[in-house]
Amino acid sequence: xxxxxxxxxxxxxxxxxxxxxxxxxxxxxxxxxxxxxxxxxxxxxxxxxxx
Numbered sequence: 001x002x003x004x005x006x007x008x009x010x011x012x013x014x015x016x017x018x019x020x021x022x023x024x025x026x027x028x029x030x031x032x033x034x035x036x037x038x039x040x041x042x043x044x045x046x047x048x049x050x051x
Contacts, residue, residue: 008020 011017
């Protein structure tokens with residue numbers, strides 16, 4: 001997925017930039033939660049998660 005940072009940064013009113021950025025973060029949060037549920041439902045055994 002290509003993130004449209006340039007388009008977000010070029011939005012005219014600063015409020016529109018903030019709304020677009022918040023929406024992008026919300027979408028990425030949902031995608032990450034789904035990825036974790038799908039691939040790591042039994043837990044993850046990376047050493048840095050046990051620190």
